[in-house]
Amino acid sequence: MSVPVPRQREVLTAQPRPVAMPETGLTLLVIEDDPACAVTVPELLDDDGTRLRIRTARNLTEAARLLTEDVHCILLDLALPDRGKAAGDALDTLRQVLRLAPAHAVLALTSEGDAERATEAVRVGAQDYLFRDELNGRVLGRAIRYAVERKRADLAQRQLSESRLRAQENARLERGLLPTPLLDGSNLRFAARYRPGRSRALLGGDFYDAVRTADGTVHAMIGDVCGHGPDEAALGVELRIAWRALTFAGLCGDRLLDTLQQVLEHERADDEIFATLCTIDIAPDGRRAGVCLAGHPSPLAMRPGQPPRLLPYEESGPALGLLPNARWPRRQVELGDSWSLMMYTDGLIEGRVGQGSRQRLGQEGMVDIATRQLAAGLRGESLLDAMVTEVRALNGGELTDDLAVLLLERGGGSEPRP
Known part of the structure; x- marks a missing residue:
């Protein structure tokens, strides 16, 4: 018996929808829990002269409330106040942010002397990192746009890989039912x-x-x-x-x-x-x-x-x-x-x-x-x-x-x- 095999239907699990890149203006959610080291970005401008819209959250609870659909990127400050915390606590916070916002691009902010932690942040899931001393509107605007596009590409690749696996599983199942x-x-x-x-x-x-x-x-x-x-x-x-x-x-x-x-x-x-x-x-x-x-x-x-x-x-x-x-x-x-x-x-x-x-x-x-x-x-x-x-x-x-x-x-x- 010969049973022709048509194209396999794709079965996708629920996936986070990637954040769309805006035509003008960017909205950034800054998560910074140390008022003394607050990121001074309200006056920064994008490279096209458009002011960056900034929202600031002091903790993850505030971040969850401020994380609406018009937010394009999250900037998480990895600098920790001297409270006896372990060096890995900042990366734990990053992991919580990634779970909170699986569809959003995340940038890690740290000092130039902490490059090792910045690199580790990218390995954990951040799209990129920035050094506090080099932060300006042009650098930040380009970093946000790059991070958003990279996140979109990552999500698309993940969906493609998972849909292919699902397609293979469904094909084996349905062939077994013939x-x-x-x-x-x-x-x-x-x-x-x-x-x-x-x-x-x-x-x-x-x-x-x-x-x-x-x-x-x-x-x-x-x-x-x-x-x-x-x-x-x-x-x-x-x-x-x-x-x-x-x-x-x-x-x-x-x-x-x-x-x-x-x-x-x-x-x-x-x-x-x-x-x-x-x-x-x-x-x-x-x-x-x-x-x-x-x-x-x-x-x-x-x-x-x-x-x-x-x-x-x-x-x-x-x-x-x-x-x-x-x-x-x-x-x-x-x-x-x-x-x-x-x-x-x-x-x-x-x-x-x-x-x-x-x-x-x-x-x-x-x-x-x-x-x-x-x-x-x-x-x-x-x-x-x-x-x-x-x-x-x-x-x-x-x-x-x-x-x-x-x-x-x-x-x-x-x-x-x-």
């Missing part, structure tokens, strides 16, 4: 194609599976949960896993679908959510099958020397989750010695038939495409690839709905089952 058909011992050939409609997702609300039970019967199903979000994708996985477990437990037809409806009703996030489903059980001799439809499009049957045709839809039941105490008749279908059965979700038939067109492809259009591709000699994997490619081309680009297509074949072909 099915691995269990058809050992069967002479049927299997192929599938899957494309989620959500941008950058690997998994959508469509789902499928195929297994062979101990008596030699091959069971296959395909379904579609209404909607396109992650909740619908999760529900589709739950229904697929439940179907496999119930099938191996010996349930089929109406009993199986009734139990799946109970699973859906219990697991869905909203009472309006429903799912369509098509199940097929192929007899051990491969010549006949039982088909159940729960609001789902009919499979397409293809036999050598005959035009493709849709299996009858009349004896079908409602989608799962719509009606309590619903029933789903099982229809017996004669397949013969050599055949192909294609099961699909409505994403294959609801695309447009021309860019900007309102006309849908529909089942008739799908049958026409299959007829042409079969006439060209395509089977199995090649047939599915050609059909999905032509449907996308007619639509004028990527399909917006989830798409799943499953193909089972017996006889008359040489492509091995993956």
Whole structure:
């Protein structure tokens, strides 16, 4: 089986938003707890002649109150009054400031003779350091602008790194949730194609599976949960896993679908959510099958020397989750010695038939495409690839709905089952 892997959706944790650089004027929050050594910046001007707006806080409590969205940078004085404090206390204060303002640029201010602590401050997380004796408006203004831009770059790089890690984790998770058909011992050939409609997702609300039970019967199903979000994708996985477990437990037809409806009703996030489903059980001799439809499009049957045709839809039941105490008749279908059965979700038939067109492809259009591709000699994997490619081309680009297509074949072909 080949499952195309589209672009992975990025899942980001909440990140601090970087402070925007102003077109004119800068606001600086100064944190200085020693009035005798207060930073004298109220008269300083930026290099464009604009006065720097200064706010002064004597402690972190005041700083938290003054730290509004229009503050562009924080200047923390690392000089400590002689109160018997350890040299590391100033860096501890810096760490508290960084936790208090994770999106703001921080400048460390110290004396020229304390360059070692200034360098350590940058290692801890400050964007830069300034010496008190060299402080003037031009130096400070440029330092603030540099610090803000560097902080923005740091936050952007951090977001990019974390989103890549999240993307890799989600990709591994979603690939693990895609099915691995269990058809050992069967002479049927299997192929599938899957494309989620959500941008950058690997998994959508469509789902499928195929297994062979101990008596030699091959069971296959395909379904579609209404909607396109992650909740619908999760529900589709739950229904697929439940179907496999119930099938191996010996349930089929109406009993199986009734139990799946109970699973859906219990697991869905909203009472309006429903799912369509098509199940097929192929007899051990491969010549006949039982088909159940729960609001789902009919499979397409293809036999050598005959035009493709849709299996009858009349004896079908409602989608799962719509009606309590619903029933789903099982229809017996004669397949013969050599055949192909294609099961699909409505994403294959609801695309447009021309860019900007309102006309849908529909089942008739799908049958026409299959007829042409079969006439060209395509089977199995090649047939599915050609059909999905032509449907996308007619639509004028990527399909917006989830798409799943499953193909089972017996006889008359040489492509091995993956």
